[in-house]
Amino acid sequence: MGRIIETTEISKVYKMGSEIINALVSISINIDKGEYVAFMGPSGSGKSTLMNIIGCLDTPSSGTYILNNNDVSDLTENELAEIRNKEIGFVFQTFNLLPRATSLDNVALPLIYAGLNKYDREEKAMAALASVGLADRASHKPNELSGGQRQRVAIARALVNDPSIILADEPTGNLDSKTSYSIMDLFQELHDKGNTIIMVTHEDDIAHYAHRIVRLRDGLIESDEINENVIATGPQ
Ligand SMILES: Nc1ncnc2c1ncn2[C@@H]1O[C@H](COP(=O)(O)OP(=O)(O)OP(=O)(O)O)[C@@H](O)[C@H]1O
Numbered sequence: 001m002g003r004i005i006e007t008t009e010i011s012k013v014y015k016m017g018s019e020i021i022n023a024l025v026s027i028s029i030n031i032d033k034g035e036y037v038a039f040m041g042p043s044g045s046g047k048s049t050l051m052n053i054i055g056c057l058d059t060p061s062s063g064t065y066i067l068n069n070n071d072v073s074d075l076t077e078n079e080l081a082e083i084r085n086k087e088i089g090f091v092f093q094t095f096n097l098l099p100r101a102t103s104l105d106n107v108a109l110p111l112i113y114a115g116l117n118k119y120d121r122e123e124k125a126m127a128a129l130a131s132v133g134l135a136d137r138a139s140h141k142p143n144e145l146s147g148g149q150r151q152r153v154a155i156a157r158a159l160v161n162d163p164s165i166i167l168a169d170e171p172t173g174n175l176d177s178k179t180s181y182s183i184m185d186l187f188q189e190l191h192d193k194g195n196t197i198i199m200v201t202h203e204d205d206i207a208h209y210a211h212r213i214v215r216l217r218d219g220l221i222e223s224d225e226i227n228e229n230v231i232a233t234g235p236q
């Protein structure tokens, strides 16, 4: 399996007036294609900051980040957006769906930026919805779906471009436990199909679906371990 992510001593400094916040101090981490990694750590330890850099939503203050053999440490906004579109599928705690758009249109949205015609967009979006078990909810709007279904639509949207990496920042943070486990079952399926997944979670039982657990503290990696107790199927 090839290397997909390689960061070397990346830092992130935020300046707020006279205050300087070292959100990431020095992070060196390698992730291979097909890995399933959980980032854990206390609030403020830098998890989202690191995810945003890995997802090309932001760039590091120093250090290098190689994504899929491209140095993306120092790109412009536009260059980052292009890479993001091609390489990254995002899943957020709050789903981030367009409230007035149907499931199908929400999932098809990234394909507009990719330049596909309407017919191809709808065909791909339908296939992505089917892959998360929601073919029969294509014309529903987000407020006509359950929380778990909304997150499935968001996951279908993340998958529709066939990205190299799926990044999920607390994907189960707004879901009850039963729904959370069903979302984790879906992630496991995606991992079994060869997708690379990185997720942030506060919950130990959710982290244990991942095959590797990285703990952050104060902008540093505190531990980085193989998870010996991978949950094979969600508690029923
Ligand atoms: N845009 C920003 N401007 C200034 N400071 C920021 C910004 N984003 C994050 N920070 C600060 O950087 C540190 C790391 O924040 P980050 O959001 O990465 O933490 P986190 O580990 O994701 O926490 P949580 O578990 O609460 O989501 C925090 O001290 C935060 O206040």
Ligand SMILES: [Mg+2]
Residues within 6 Å of the ligand: 047, 048, 049
């Ligand atoms: Mg966060």
